Amino acid sequence: xxxxxNINEKxxxxxxxFADLILDIGTFLLASGAHCGRLSSNIGRLxxxxxxxxxMSPTFNGLxxxxxxxxxxxxxxxxxxxxPPHSVHLAILTAVSHMSWKVQEENLPISYVEKxxxxxxxxxxxxxxxxxxxxxxxxxxxxxxxxxxxxxxxxAFVAAFIGYLVRVFFARKxxxxxxxxxxxxxxxxxxxxxxxxxxxxxxxxxxMATGVLYLIPGVPLINCVIDLIEGYLPSALNRALFGGFILxxxxxxxxxxxxxxxIGNF
Amino acid sequence: xxxLTIINIFRDFTIAFLVGFCWAILFGSPKRLLWxxxxxxGMGHALRFILIQLxxxxxxxxxxxxxxxxxxxxxxxxxxxxxxxxxxxxACITMIPGMFAYKTMLAGIKVTDLPTVEQNPHILxxxxxxxxxxxxxxxxxxxxxxxxxxxxxxSSVKNISFKDVIGKG
Numbered sequence: 001x002x003x004x005x006n007i008n009e010k011x012x013x014x015x016x017x018f019a020d021l022i023l024d025i026g027t028f029l030l031a032s033g034a035h036c037g038r039l040s041s042n043i044g045r046l047x048x049x050x051x052x053x054x055x056m057s058p059t060f061n062g063l064x065x066x067x068x069x070x071x072x073x074x075x076x077x078x079x080x081x082x083x084p085p086h087s088v089h090l091a092i093l094t095a096v097s098h099m100s101w102k103v104q105e106e107n108l109p110i111s112y113v114e115k116x117x118x119x120x121x122x123x124x125x126x127x128x129x130x131x132x133x134x135x136x137x138x139x140x141x142x143x144x145x146x147x148x149x150x151x152x153x154x155x156a157f158v159a160a161f162i163g164y165l166v167r168v169f170f171a172r173k174x175x176x177x178x179x180x181x182x183x184x185x186x187x188x189x190x191x192x193x194x195x196x197x198x199x200x201x202x203x204x205x206x207x208m209a210t211g212v213l214y215l216i217p218g219v220p221l222i223n224c225v226i227d228l229i230e231g232y233l234p235s236a237l238n239r240a241l242f243g244g245f246i247l248x249x250x251x252x253x254x255x256x257x258x259x260x261x262x263i264g265n266f
Numbered sequence: 267x268x269x270l271t272i273i274n275i276f277r278d279f280t281i282a283f284l285v286g287f288c289w290a291i292l293f294g295s296p297k298r299l300l301w302x303x304x305x306x307x308g309m310g311h312a313l314r315f316i317l318i319q320l321x322x323x324x325x326x327x328x329x330x331x332x333x334x335x336x337x338x339x340x341x342x343x344x345x346x347x348x349x350x351x352x353x354x355x356x357a358c359i360t361m362i363p364g365m366f367a368y369k370t371m372l373a374g375i376k377v378t379d380l381p382t383v384e385q386n387p388h389i390l391x392x393x394x395x396x397x398x399x400x401x402x403x404x405x406x407x408x409x410x411x412x413x414x415x416x417x418x419x420x421s422s423v424k425n426i427s428f429k430d431v432i433g434k435g
Contacts, residue, residue: 033293088294090290090294090295090352090355093349093351094296094348097349098347126291126294130291131291134287134289134291134292137284138284138289138292141281141288142360142362142364144281145282146365205368209364209367209369210365210368216359218359218362219293222355222358222407222408222411224408225404229412251371251374254371
């Protein structure tokens with residue numbers, strides 16, 4: 001039972017309540033694309049504010065923590081929680097970081113964080129159509145970087161735009177995420193490949209190469225290296241595996257499409 | 267190789283700005299930080315462009331670009347009050363080695379067909395070259411992003427001040 005009494009004008013927080021809160025925050029951060037160092041610094045700020053000792057072992061799809069009250073060692077608990085499905089949303093990182101600094105600087109109570117975190121969780125991401133247009137523009141821009149001309153960039157724009165919408169469509173139907181990626185890569189390559197077959201633009205292979213880049217698991221791959229450098233080996237391994245498999249799925253979708261169109265054409 | 271003129275550099279900057287901005291939307295960065303990602307991406311990529319034209323080599327140039335993004339990102343983080351990853355990550359993605367990854371894959375598909383490889387063993391060299399290039403470039407991007415944690419021995423960029431950079435920290 002959570003027990004409330006004043007010790008030095010501070011409410012006593014039961015270890016279970018604190019552990020539940022940080023597991024919630026930690027797994028949500030992991031799913032939004034935070035690396036493990038960020039996890040431990042953000043949660044560490046909360047822990048020092050409320051005088052808890054904390055040890056944690058983050059992996060890619062879950063978080064184990066042991067919390068111990070510094071003033072009362074018997075108030076201690078070890079818990080594990082699975083993380084929600086991964087979807088990159090960096091705004092969460094900013095919001096949680098703000099919150100943890102505010103708590104540390106103003107010495108706020110745990111009930112504030114619980115309320116604030118519920119708000120952060122409900123934060124909406126960008127609308128799919130906005131993201132699709134953005135994805136189109138960025139793939140078009142990357143196409144220009146890879147020596148493509150304006151026509152190739154146009155092809156890359158259309159291919160990425162439609163590919164992203166297809167991916168969202170299949171993700172809504174609750175297909176396996178890896179299958180969604182393969183299908184999206186297939187559709188994107190099909191559109192760009194048609195541009196290649198009909199000789200639209202000067203360097204059609206640039207459009208084919210850059211059209212699928214919106215599927216690249218940039219966040220897991222970069223986080224993997226950061227985790228390696230900071231010494232979070234289990235999570236780095238998991239991220240590398242996850243990112244590598246997504247790359248493989250993209251390659252599988254593209255390979256299927258290229259083989260259908262005829263490898264001799266490329 | 268393109269000519270190194272102000273117009274070319276500016277064109278490079280503009281495209282990279284667009285890519286960084288749009289990639290920040292894909293990664294779900296907050297609205298007020300989108301332009302920061304774009305600016306950083308533009309700066310990093312423009313530096314990379316200049317260095318490549320000056321014949322510094324692809325990997326060195328990319329490393330310089332991403333380190334620039336990482337360092338400026340630390341100071342931008344103070345200014346806009348947000349962790350730097352939120353905008354350095356989309357900014358670094360502007361330099362993603364898509365073309366080399368694609369070439370690796372294309373060569374990989376060709377290798378599955380024995381007569382083609384026997385006829386033209388050069389494909390194998392091409393594949394391994396592009397693979398190593400892709401991996402090295404990805405690694406340099408990651409180094410740029412966590413340069414703050416690497417150089418300044420502080421867990422949060424909030425504690426990194428200008429003094430640390432000029433060596434009095």
